[in-house]
Amino acid sequence: MINFRAKLILSLFILIAAVLAALGIWLGQMFKSYYLATINDRLERETSLLASAVEDWGGTEAINPVVLDEWSEQMDTRLSVADNNGDLLYDSGGTDEEENAVHRDIAHRISETLNEKNYQTSLMRKMDVQYHWTPILTKTGEQEGYVIVSMRVDALDEIYGQIWAILLTSLGLSLLLIILIGTKITTRYVKPIESAAMVAIELAKGNYRARTYETPPDEMGMLSTSINILARNLQEMMQAQEVHQNRLTTLIENIESGLLLIDDRGYIVMANRSFKKMYSTGRIIKKRYYEVITQEDVIKIVEDVFMTEKNVRRQIKMTFGLEEKDIEVSGAPIIGTNDEWKGILVVYHDITEIKHLEQMRKDFVANVSHELKTPITSIKGFSETLLDGALNDPDAAKMFLEIIWKESGRMERLVADLLDLSKIEQKGLTLNLTAVPLKKLLSEVIVTLESRLEAKDIALQMNVSDHLVIQGDEYRLKQVFVNLITNAILYTPKGGQIFVDASESDQMVNVKVSDTGIGIEKAELPRIFERFYRVDKARSRDSGGTGLGLAIVKHIMEAHHGKINVESKLNEGTTFTVSFIKNLRNDFTKD
Structure with missing residues (x-):
């Protein structure tokens, strides 16, 4: 593909070549016409002069060959005298038989066309010779012969050659000038255009960082500056759009509700991360909605929106894997400008926790x-x-x-x-942190519960080192262990045992409260920290329990940044483990 610079130089070269060719043809014709006219005028005068001389001599019978030979040599022409029959009476011709034959033929033609004065160009072009004749008249005015003067005109070829040599020389010089001038023009004008075109191509490809160099303030400079301004504006617009798109994508991808966008043909064009977690079916985009959605109720919602073009909202129980959830599915039509139907937005809102x-x-x-x-x-x-x-x-x-x-x-x-529970949940706990000796704390708790232990004949064994110290609110810690040991007493039959053991690791202090009671079923373990939840409702109510103890324990442990775990086997016993951070003050400082 020829670039613009080559096209410009080639166009200039063709234009100048055409002008020079036309000029050469015109000059050649002009020189030819002028040369022939000059020769014809000369031959006409010379033939008239020779005819008058022959008439003065006394006619064709008194011609003087010696004089005519001298005149022919001096005028550099061929002189011939012929009678009325076309026969040559005198001829100063040369030795070229072909040329002599043509000359004799022309003499006979003259005799046949007495009324003609000049031959046509076609005759004289044949041998590159120009002829002219004039009749010889007697004293009575009768024609007795002809004087023929001929001259070679092959000098025209030399003139043509000189003209075309000049033109070719001019064309070569013009080519050099075109190259020099074209290079400067392309450097000054074409190069900025090419640069602007390349930048425009890069902008069309999406490369908004492309720039062209700016020339001095003229038309080309204005073009380069305008393109650079356009590129900067496009780059800023794309950056703003990317920021907006990233924010929108981040919002959509991280929203907890599942989002699904269906186009007007029923194909899925967008699905966020929450929706993909619900339907782990591989590729979702560009599939029909009913190929991905497995619940008939949800498909019915989508179809209702397509048919009614109104919002539809329903609460549906849906099973994902082994888990059943309460989902509120909302379908809304997407209507563009001029009431153009765009598709449907389906939102999956998990209301299981709310329920x-x-x-x-x-x-x-x-x-x-x-x-x-x-x-x-x-x-x-x-x-x-x-x-x-x-x-x-x-x-x-x-x-x-x-x-x-x-x-x-x-x-x-x-x-x-x-x-107490209401204050903990609404305002949180304000802890009075002190260093609390664990063994002393547990001993004081056990003393307050001795009457209950004796009433049920339960033996409590405590295995706690004297050096163990935990940081926390002493009053709240007593609440924790009172509730845990009370529950152990409550759910342990007469004659049972309770064990309180403490141990430490690098970062934690762990206290276990175990019993040999009735135990807790595995299905009930996740609910034991709920308010008013009882494993054995009749027994706990008869004992005076409120059903709020473990809920309070959980909140106190969370306030201390600790953990509480439970392990239990039915009819074998239950073990509650509470874990405290050793450097609790440092942990609070980080918060």
């Missing part, structure tokens, strides 16, 4: 109501019995009052635990 929290709230209200109803009913019933006359029976009155006191204490503990 769970809602159920927990309902359970909480039901449990609180149930827990308060029992003591209130007891207090009200025994109060009515006392008012109906039981006060007169001292033993019955004492028994009823003890029951009322016991139930009121149970209500007090329930309300206290609820208030």
Whole structure:
């Protein structure tokens, strides 16, 4: 492919060559016409002069060959005298027989065309000879012969050669000038154009960093500057678009809800990470929606949106692997400008946790109501019995009052635990961190629970080193161990055992509270830290438990940046392990 620079130089060369060729042809014709006209004029005068001389001599019979030979030599022409029949009476011709034959033929032609004065160019071109004749008249005015003067005109070829030599020389010089001037022109004008074209091509490919060099402030400089400004603007626009696209992509990919975009033909054109986690089916993009979505209810939602062009929202239970979730599926039509149908946006919003929290709230209200109803009913019933006359029976009155006191204490503990748990959940715990000797703390807890241990004949063994110290809030730590040991007593049959062991590692202090009680089923382990959840509801309620102890323990351990784990086997026992960070103050400083 010829570039612009070569095209420009080639065009200039062809233009100048055409001009010079036309000029050469025109000059050649002009010189030819002028030369022939000059020769014809000369031959006409010479023939007239010779004819007059022959007439003065006395006619064709008195011609003087010697004089005619001298004249022919001096005029550098061929002189001939012929009679009316075309026969040559005198001829100063040479030795070329072919040329002499042509000359004799022309003499005869003249005799046949007495009325003609000149021969056509076609005759004289044949041998490159120009002829002219004039009749010889007698004194009475009769024609008795002809004077023929001829001259070779092959000098025209030399003139043509000189003209074309000049033209070719001029063309060669012009070519050199074209190359020099064209190089300067291309350097000054074409090169910026080529550079601008290359930059435009790069911009079309998406390379917005391409720039052209800027020339001095003229038309080409304005072009280069404009292209550079355009490139900078496009680069800034693309950078802004990339930032916007990255933000949008990051938002879409990291949103917890599954997003699915379906075009107007039913093909999936976009799916975020959450949606892909739900449907681990490999490639999703450019597939039909019903090839990816396996739930008939969701397919029905998409079809309803396609048919009605309205928002559709439904809550559906969906199974992903072995897990069942509550999903709120929303389908919305995407309508462009001029009411142009673009497709559908489907949103999968996981409301399993919301449903769970809602159920927990309902359970909480039901449990609180149930827990308060029992003591209130007891207090009200025994109060009515006392008012109906039981006060007169001292033993019955004492028994009823003890029951009322016991139930009121149970209500007090329930309300206290609820208030404590509410404060922990809403405001968090404000800990008064101190160095707490672990063995001393556990000993004080065990002392407060001795009556319960003795009542059920449960043996408690503690294996804690004297040097173990944990950092934490002493009051809250007592709550933790009181609740854990109380639960162990509650769910351990008479004559059972409880073990409290402590150990340490590089970063943690671990305390285990084990029992030989009834144990917990594996399916119930994830729920034991829920409020009011009881493994054995009848036994825990009879013992005066509120069902909030483990929930409080969990929040206290989280406040201490610790962990609580549970292991249990049915009818063999349960082990709670609480782990404390040794350098808790450093951990709080990082936070």
